[in-house]
Amino acid sequence: MTGMDILKPVVALAIWTMVMWVWMYATRLPAISALPKSDDPNADVGWTGAKLEGLLKPSTQWKAHNYNHLHEAPTVFYAVALVLALIGQGNGINLTIAWVYVGLRVVHSVFQSTVNKVAPRFALFALSSLALMMLVTHAAIAVFTL
Numbered sequence: 001m002t003g004m005d006i007l008k009p010v011v012a013l014a015i016w017t018m019v020m021w022v023w024m025y026a027t028r029l030p031a032i033s034a035l036p037k038s039d040d041p042n043a044d045v046g047w048t049g050a051k052l053e054g055l056l057k058p059s060t061q062w063k064a065h066n067y068n069h070l071h072e073a074p075t076v077f078y079a080v081a082l083v084l085a086l087i088g089q090g091n092g093i094n095l096t097i098a099w100v101y102v103g104l105r106v107v108h109s110v111f112q113s114t115v116n117k118v119a120p121r122f123a124l125f126a127l128s129s130l131a132l133m134m135l136v137t138h139a140a141i142a143v144f145t146l
Contacts, residue, residue, distance in 0.1 A: 006090025009098040010081045016106050017070045023113065024063040028052075031060045059116075066112045070105070073125075077101055077132055083139045094138055097131050104128035 035055055038044075049064055081098055084090040090098070108124040111117075 003088035003090035004085050005095050006081045006085050006098050009095070009102040010078055010085075013070075013074055013077065013102045013105060016102070016109065017067070017074070020063065020067045020070055020109055020113070024067045027060050027063055028056065031056045062116050063113045066109045069112070070109065073129065073132060074105060076136065080132070080135045080139045083143065084135065087139075087142055089138065089142050094135060097134050097138075101128055101131040101135070104131065 032052070032055075049061075049068075052064075053061060077098075081090065084094050084098075104124055104127050108121065108128060111124060112121050115121075
């Protein structure tokens with residue numbers, strides 16, 4: 001079907017999100033296990049990620065922060081990519097922009113999860129946001145002029 005190629009970067013970003021989930025728990029669970037044990041059997045009842053901020057090393061938490069980020073702006077990517085696929089415009093320049101978006105999000109993830117310097121991380125985020133804005137603009141033009 002015409003325009004369905006854009007589903008490939010959609011699935012690629014979903015796969016990457018699961019990779020980040022594995023990386024997050026592969027680092028977080030051992031760190032949680034290494035925390036000092038409490039005599040209170042309910043000491044860990046109701047914990048959230050916010051509670052872990054003060055207990056785990058920041059570099060351990062960076063993976064969790066990025067995993068959360070992959071559920072924010074990328075949700076717009078998923079929606080707009082599906083729109084472009086449905087209207088048959090998920091190929092050509094839109095496909096290229098989608099792959100650029102996914103590539104930038106992967107680089108952003110690796111950078112945030114390892115180095116996490118704010119200025120370059122923001123630059124990666126801003127570039128990916130520009131790509132996303134281009135896709136949204138293309139979808140809006142196509143949908144509102146049909």
